[in-house]
Structures are given as C-alpha cells and as structure tokens.
Amino acid sequence: MLWRLRLTRCQPCVEAAVADLTKEAIDALKGAMRGQVLQMSDTGYNQARQIWNAAIDRRPALIVRCAGVADVRRAVSFARERGLLLAVRGGGHNIAGSAVCDDGLVIDVSSMKSVRIDPRARRAYVEPGVTLGEFDHEAQEFALATPLGINSTTGVAGLTLGGGFGWLSRQYGMSVDNLLSADVVTAAGELVHADASHDAELFWAIRGGSGNFGVVTMFEFALHPVGPEVYAGLYVLPLEHAPDALRKYDAATAAMPDDLSVWAVMRLAPPLPFLPAEVYGKPIIAFAVCYTGPAEQAARTVDVVRSFGQPYGEHIGPMPYTAWQKAFDPLLAPGARNYWKSHNFASLSDGLLDAAMAALARLPSPQCEIFFGQIGAATARVPAGATAYGNRDANYVMNVHARWDDPSDDARCTQWARSYFDASAPFALGSVYVNFLTQDEQGRVRAAYGANYERLVAAKTRYDPNNLFQHNQNIKPLPA
Numbered sequence: 001m002l003w004r005l006r007l008t009r010c011q012p013c014v015e016a017a018v019a020d021l022t023k024e025a026i027d028a029l030k031g032a033m034r035g036q037v038l039q040m041s042d043t044g045y046n047q048a049r050q051i052w053n054a055a056i057d058r059r060p061a062l063i064v065r066c067a068g069v070a071d072v073r074r075a076v077s078f079a080r081e082r083g084l085l086l087a088v089r090g091g092g093h094n095i096a097g098s099a100v101c102d103d104g105l106v107i108d109v110s111s112m113k114s115v116r117i118d119p120r121a122r123r124a125y126v127e128p129g130v131t132l133g134e135f136d137h138e139a140q141e142f143a144l145a146t147p148l149g150i151n152s153t154t155g156v157a158g159l160t161l162g163g164g165f166g167w168l169s170r171q172y173g174m175s176v177d178n179l180l181s182a183d184v185v186t187a188a189g190e191l192v193h194a195d196a197s198h199d200a201e202l203f204w205a206i207r208g209g210s211g212n213f214g215v216v217t218m219f220e221f222a223l224h225p226v227g228p229e230v231y232a233g234l235y236v237l238p239l240e241h242a243p244d245a246l247r248k249y250d251a252a253t254a255a256m257p258d259d260l261s262v263w264a265v266m267r268l269a270p271p272l273p274f275l276p277a278e279v280y281g282k283p284i285i286a287f288a289v290c291y292t293g294p295a296e297q298a299a300r301t302v303d304v305v306r307s308f309g310q311p312y313g314e315h316i317g318p319m320p321y322t323a324w325q326k327a328f329d330p331l332l333a334p335g336a337r338n339y340w341k342s343h344n345f346a347s348l349s350d351g352l353l354d355a356a357m358a359a360l361a362r363l364p365s366p367q368c369e370i371f372f373g374q375i376g377a378a379t380a381r382v383p384a385g386a387t388a389y390g391n392r393d394a395n396y397v398m399n400v401h402a403r404w405d406d407p408s409d410d411a412r413c414t415q416w417a418r419s420y421f422d423a424s425a426p427f428a429l430g431s432v433y434v435n436f437l438t439q440d441e442q443g444r445v446r447a448a449y450g451a452n453y454e455r456l457v458a459a460k461t462r463y464d465p466n467n468l469f470q471h472n473q474n475i476k477p478l479p480a
C-alpha cells in the first residue's frame with residue numbers, strides 16, 4: 001500500500017486494458033519499433049523494471065525501450081489507443097518510483113543517450129536517457145556546464161523537468177532557467193518543438209511541471225564556462241557543534257557570492273580518508289563546498305566555512321568539476337531502500353535546528369541523513385511566474401533521507417522521516433520541490449506549485465485533457 005501511487009485511473013480499468021492486449025497487438029508493436037519491447041517472460045525484463053530506489057517493486061505489462069522519437073510516438077499512441085496506464089522512465093532516480101508502473105506500459109528512454117555540444121554557441125542538445133555524469137563528460141571537454149544535480153547517475157530528464165538544482169544553481173539558476181527549448185511528444189503523439197516563442201505555454205509548463213505534459217525527446221541547454229577545475233570539498237565537524245555551526249552558516253549565506261555553494265549534511269561519518277579513523281561512524285555535520293570563481297580568490301572565499309567551528313578534519317582544494325560532481329555517488333548508490341521527506345526554508349531557525357538535532361539523536365539506520373541544499377542567489381532572481389517551477393523564495397531545500405537495506409526496517413525508517421518532517425513543518429515555507437515528493441504525497445502537488453498551479457492545470461487541460469501522463473506527481477486536467 002505504501003508504495004502504490006494513487007492513480008487517477010481505477011485499478012480494475014488498468015488491469016482490464018492489460019487483459020485486452022492481444023498477442024497480435026504486442027507483436028505489431030514489436031514490429032513497429034527500432035528499440036526493444038519487453039514482456040514479463042522476457043530475459044532482461046526484471047533488470048529493466050529496477051530503478052534507483054529498491055523499495056519500489058513494480059511489474060509493468062510492457063517495457064518499451066525506445067531508440068528514438070519514432071519509437072516514442074508509437075509507444076504513446078499504443079498506450080493511448082488501448083487505454084493503458086503509462087509511465088515514463090528517464091534516469092530512473094525518482095524517489096516515488098514514478099518511472100515504473102504496475103501493469104500498464106513503461107516508455108523507457110534511458111538508451112537515448114546522445115549529447116551534442118556546440119562550444120561556440122555554448123549550447124547542449126541532450127537526449128532524455130542521458131545521466132548527469134554523461135552530460136558533464138561531454139560539456140567539460142570544453143570547460144562548459146549547466147546547473148544539474150549532485151549525483152552523477154541521476155537522469156537529466158526527470159531532474160530538469162521538475163526544476164533541477166545543484167552546485168551551479170546559485171550562480172546560474174535552476175536547470176529550467178537554462179533550458180532554451182525542448183522537443184516534446186504530446187499525448188496526441190505529435191512532436192512539438194517548444195520554446196519561448198513556439199508553444200510557449202507548453203514550454204512554460206515543462207519547466208517544472210515534470211512529466212505531466214508529454215515525453216521530452218530532446219533538451220536544449222545554455223552552457224556556461226565552468227572548470228575544468230573547481231575549488232571544492234568537505235569541512236567536517238562533530239554533530240554537537242551543528243546548531244552553532246548552522247546558525248553561523250545561515251548568517252553567512254546572505255553575504256556569500258553566487259559562485260560559492262555550501263550545503264550541510266548531518267549523518268554518521270563515512271570512512272573518509274582525511275578523517276581520523278576513530279571518527280568513522282560518529283555523528284557529524286559536513287559542509288560541502290563548491291567554489292567556481294577565479295582560482296586566485298578560491299582559498300579566501302571558502303575560508304568562511306572555517307569560521308563555522310573546530311573541525312574533525314577537512315579536505316578542500318582544487319579538483320576537476322567532474323570529480324566533484326561524483327563525490328557523493330558512493331553514498332547514493334542504487335540498490336538501497338529509500339524514503340524521503342522535504343521542506344523548503346527561507347532561513348534556519350532555532351526551532352528547526354532543535355527538531356533536526358532531536359531526529360539525529362535517534363537515527364534508525366546508519367545510512368540515514370538530513371541535508372540542507374543551499375540555493376537562493378540566481379535561483380531567486382527569476383520571477384516566480386516565469387517558469388512552472390516557482391519556489392523562488394527558497395534559500396534552503398531540506399531533504400530527510402531515510403535509507404536502509406532490510407525490508408523489515410521499512411516502517412521504522414519511514415516513520416523516522418515522517419516524524420522529523422512533522423516536527424520541522426512549523427518553520428518551513430509550505431512549498432516543496434516536486435522532485436523530492438514521495439509516492440504518498442500527491443496531496444502536496446498543489447503546494448509544490450503554489451500560485452503557478454492553476455496555470456499548470458490550464459496547460460494540462462490543453463495538452464493532456466485525458467490525463468494520459470498521470471503516473472507522476474499528477475496535475476489533473478479540468479473535467480471536459
């Protein structure tokens with residue numbers, strides 16, 4: 001029950017549509033595809049239905065591994081004409097597991113992996129199966145980048161469509177602020193090139209409205225000079241110093257330059273080589289620092305974190321941007337069970353810090369953590385109505401990561417996350433980043449979009465009136 005998305009379409013209707021699928025229809029679909037169509041009995045099916053969050057265990061009737069736009073169009077039309085429940089998979093990282101449905105059809109675009117960089121025009125043209133690491137690999141060849149997330153195996157597609165933020169966001173904005181155009185296969189199966197002057201309403205809606213409006217088959221991003229070296233690393237203190245350190249951090253944030261990002265993570269210490277061995281497994285707060293400005297100013301600029309307290313250890317210095325983009329991969333590997341809760345904050349109040357410390361005193365598993373991602377700066381200088389992503393007043397995105405391995409810990413770990421989420425709610429802005437919503441949070445979709453919600457409903461009613469794209473944090477169209 002916990003892991004089931006609340007569907008608009010009734011479960012018996014979903015099952016009836018699958019029961020109506022004939023062998024002839026499936027064979028015809030297979031014959032029409034350049035990519036692969038997998039059924040439950042096929043080799044590779046079990047691997048193809050797995051996603052980053054191992055707590056999600058769903059069995060679609062068909063997984064269509066699209067090789068290109070033609071496959072996507074055919075798969076969309078196949079699902080629409082047969083009334084099949086439809087899910088869309090990019091990098092497979094979404095915590096809610098929206099990439100995979102029970103029964104129904106998955107459009108899997110993860111093998112569409114082209115990245116074309118135009119270094120002169122500073123543009124990237126990116127297919128929807130590309131991961132952040134793959135994007136960086138191509139763009140960094142020319143010392144270029146665009147704001148994306150902090151874990152290299154995340155999909156560019158789902159991250160961007162929900163908003164997207166990472167180490168470069170304070171300098172260059174959200175991922176959607178750097179999206180210049182997109183090719184979208186709509187519910188009608190049409191291919192639309194959307195930008196500021198063509199299908200502008202669709203272009204507005206996909207910049208935050210997630211997978212509600214169609215399947216994006218190409219993203220065009222603006223690129224910026226970044227690296228190839230940045231000045232980055234970790235500054236690690238004992239957890240008991242966290243309230244004082246976080247107060248200093250919050251006070252320093254307003255004066256930090258756009259090219260400095262500092263995030264805070266509280267958890268048990270992983271075996272980081274620069275920490276004394278006796279610190280491993282002890283509660284810590286780690287400030288993760290990334291400075292992308294002029295090298296000669298780096299040491300002086302990051303010095304601010306050293307005022308946060310006496311550390312257990314630090315490792316901050318020049319390193320390749322691509323290495324920093326992978327620094328958190330070992331802690332975020334696929335295969336564990338995960339449950340998240342998230343709030344946005346304008347500032348870190350004492351009540352919030354008390355709630356965080358109380359939660360950290362009763363961590364239910366060694367992999368659980370609370371982090372504050374720092375945004376603001378360039379992300380806040382865009383008007384809230386400019387894109388569907390509208391949380392422009394958020395200076396910090398807090399995520400409580402419950403993470404564990406044994407299914408018998410499901411209830412204990414999810415309850416821990418929920419309880420801290422409730423305790424921290426009075427200090428939050430009330431909005432939330434849609435990409436951090438779990439499968440049982442459809443009720444927060446309106447809050448995720450705030451004043452932009454009604455406009456999104458109008459766009460949904462125009463572009464997907466029958467809610468074909470509903471296996472997501474769903475924006476429901478108006479009834480016909």
Ligand SMILES: Cc1cc2nc3c(=O)[nH]c(=O)nc-3n(C[C@H](O)[C@H](O)[C@H](O)COP(=O)(O)OP(=O)(O)OC[C@H]3O[C@@H](n4cnc5c(N)ncnc54)[C@H](O)[C@@H]3O)c2cc1C
Nearest residue numbers: 090091092093094098128149150155157158159165211216
């Ligand atoms: C370990 C980890 C670290 C993360 N770090 C960050 C971070 O630093 N910054 C940040 O902003 N977010 C971060 N996220 C959240 C991330 O943005 C979301 O999980 C996002 O949904 C991942 O996209 P995906 O393509 O990998 O996911 P998927 O699960 O494949 O897709 C999620 C949903 O997006 C939609 N979608 C995907 N591809 C398409 C497409 N081509 N067309 C239309 N709709 C599509 C679908 O509705 C799909 O169900 C992180 C997530 C994880 C698990």
